[in-house]
Amino acid sequence: MSEIHVSALQTENATTTVVVGDTRIVVPPPTKPHHILLGKLGFWAQIGFMLAYIGVLSGAMFYFQFGLGEYPCPLCITQRMGMMLSSLGALYVVVNSLRGRLSPSGFMTGLGFAILGALLGAAMSIRQILLHIMPGDPGYGGAVLGLHLYTWALVSFVVVMVFAGVLLTFGTEFLPVRPSSTFGRVVAWVVIGIFLFTVVANLVAVFALEGFTWYLPDDPTSYELFNQLGWSK
Amino acid sequence: MDTIVFALILISALLIIFVKKRWVVVLGYSIAFVATAALFAHHVTSTLDLSF
Incomplete structure (x- = not known):
């Protein structure tokens, strides 16, 4: 049995250096274990992100478009797309x-998707805010708590960027950990299903609005598909 | 065009759910992103009459 002769053993700032013959082995300090509760919080924060945008998209479509009969303008539709692109990151x-295959690099990919979608959406909502910024301009469509929907959209995009920025600041501390219970996992898959349904519902609604034309008019006043099919009154 | 872009976003979501390879997912997302940006650019028809 051979013996290993350690000629030096130094510890400085929790880093240990072992010298064996001519070889120096640097042992880094042990990393703090990833806290499981922060991982769970990270997972449900992403679910909350998806639910928030599902709520906004459904509220815009079912309440303002179908309930109040307001026709969404082309920029409103592109902002919905921005919200969906951003939500794809959380998805x-x-x-x-x-x-069970989320790596730190995959986590970064998701946050990257969220930031890029939010940046594009913010550009769209800023454009629409500036179109109506002059004093006396009534703005487009209804308002909620004194702000028009495109202004709220900008608020939501900024919130997404702050959310992703905070998570990135903490590195992998909030790397999501899936729920251990079957119920928790089922809830997550149901939210994913509702998100897909929201995208499909928007697709159908915009097809009805646009019909067989390439682009929406600047100020839509009817469902073009029904006009083209002769279903309108 | 709007309908097509929503379809691209839906396809991108389905790729995320059903495809394991990351480059496929990133490619799908990129196509949906560029299509959305192009649609937005099409609707930016005039310069704003503002001075900052």
């Missing part, structure tokens, strides 16, 4: 977490 993180 990516949640799906991979549920499948």
Whole structure:
């Protein structure tokens, strides 16, 4: 049995250096274990992100478009797309977490999707805010708590950027950990299903609005598909 | 065009759910992103009469 002769053993700032012959082995300090509760919080924060945008998209479509009969303008539709692109980031993180294959790099990919979607959406909502910024301009469509929907959209995009920025600041501390209970995982898959339904519902609604034309008019006043099919009164 | 962009976003979501390879997911997202940006650019028809 051979013996290993350690000629030096130094410890400085929790880093240990072992010298064996001519070889120096640097042992880094042990990393703090990833706290499981922060992981769970990270997972449900992503679900909350998806639910918030599902609520906003459904509220805009079912209440303002179908309930109050307001026709969404082309920029409103593109802002819905921005919200969906942003939500795809949360979807990516949640799906991979549920499948048990979410790596730190995958987490970053998801947050990247969320930030890019929010940036694009913010550009769209800023454009629409500036179109109606002159004093006396009534704005487009109804208002909620004194702000028009495109202004709220900008608020939501900024919130997404802050959310992603905070998570990135903490590195992998909030790397999502999937729920251990079957109930929790079922709830997550139901939210994913509702998100897909929201995208499909928007697709059908905009097809009815646009019909077989390439682009929406600047100020839609009817469902073009029904006009083209001769179903309108 | 709006209908097509929503379809691209839906396809991108389905890729995230059903495809394991990340480059496929990133490609799907990129196509949906560029299509949305192009649609937005099409609707930006005039310069704003503002001075900052």
